[in-house]
Amino acid sequence: MASWYAIRARGTGAEVAIYDEIGAYGVSAKGFLAELGALPEGTPVDLRLNSPGGSVFDAVAIHNAIKRHEGTITVWIDGIAASAASYIAMAGDEIVMPENAFLMIHDPAGLVMGTAEDMRAMAEALDKVKGSLVSGYAAKSGRTPEEVSALMASETWFDASDAVAQGFADRLIEPVRIAAAFDIGRFRNAPPVLVEAIEAEPEPDDESDGEVTVATDDVADGDQVEDAEDEQTAASDAPRPPAETPPPCGAPPDPAEIRAEAIGHARAVVDLCRLAGQPQLAGRFLEADASLDEVRAALLAAKAESEPEIASHHPQPGRSSAARPWGEIIARTFKLKG
Structure with a gap:
């Protein structure tokens, strides 16, 4: 199954x-x-980002793990x-x-279904998560927690120059071609330059599934990624990110195709589990990246191992032991007189 990292x-x-x-x-x-x-201790890491966000709980865990890593971490915001x-x-x-990249901070959000207690618990969890986020943003930018909290509450977008000026980034480089294959319509304050770029895009074809590619032409399409060895032996110039950075596992796959395949697979797994009367197993299969054949085999095995539950208070097939023969019923009902 597809992944969001490499x-x-x-x-x-x-x-x-x-x-x-x-x-x-x-x-x-x-x-x-x-x-x-x-990774070996002390390994320098280039962390490349082009993401709309996602699970805040996963992000907190990743942030903490990166902070614990002994090697130098250089973050490249590729879009x-x-x-x-x-x-x-x-x-x-x-x-x-790059000068045409963007960074955005906002309050964490979540969904919950349940009682008032469930919703209060979610609100408390989000407050705690925001406290962690505020601390991280404030530590990097040097701004006060109150200032950061206000910026998050209003969903603040920074272009590269603003991010450096506000302390959320350290260095600018030349613009690059940005490929953003995700929907930014979910955000309320998306920068007008991004909105205009989206509106200028041609109508998506059947394969794009409505997703958007935002591109700038400041860098030629043919530019390639320099190898790490070349970057280390280069003169005083800082390493430049690729003009169109693909995920680091070869040619970038079509994000729309990946998303459609993943969603279709997840739906098929959920449907199989529901049909088998085991909907609670769907999450386990998805986490294990199980194929549909593996899901079917596991559900059949679970079905074969299960025994029918027969309780005395459930009506069972066949005549009850308390039932009386029809002849006796007729005789008692239509008793002859005389």
Whole structure:
């Protein structure tokens, strides 16, 4: 199944890319943390971000893990670092933004269904999470917690220059081609330049499923990523990010196709579990990245092992022991007189 992150070794360091919604496709941060923890101590890491955010709980765990990493963490915001993704960025030792990139911070949000107590519990959890986020943003930017809290409450977008000026980023580089294959319509204060770019895009075809690609032409399409070894041997010039940075596992797959495949798979798993009367198993199968054949086999095995539940208070097939023969009933009902 698709994932929203990729980690690979490059030269003497490692490259980590988060190029989609954090926690998407049923893939939690657990795998990310395991792969990051497997890197040798002291490994320098280039963390590349182009994400609309996602699970704030996963983002907090990732932020803390990156802070614990002994090696130098350089964050490259290759397009958009919004919501939870911007908090992950704050864990870097240096945050680098192309001039046409964006960073956004806002209050955490969540969904809950249940009683008033359930909703109060969610509100308390969100308040605690916001406290953690405020601390991280304030520590990086040098702004007071009160200032950061106000910026979050109003969903504040920073272009690269503003982010550096406000302390949320450290260095500007030349603009790059930005490919943002996710919907920014979920945000209430998206920058007009992004909105205009979206409106200027041609109508999506059948494969794009309504997703948007935001691009600028400041850098030629043919520019390629320099290898880590070349970056280390380069002269005093700082390493430049790629003109169109793909996820670090070869040619970037079509995000719309990946999303549609993942959603279709998840729906099929849920439907199978419901039909088998085991809806509670769907989450376990999705987390394990089980194929549909594996799901069917597991459900059939569970069905075969289960025994029918027969309770004495349930009506059973056949004649009850208390039933009387029809002849006796007729005789008692139509008793002859005389």
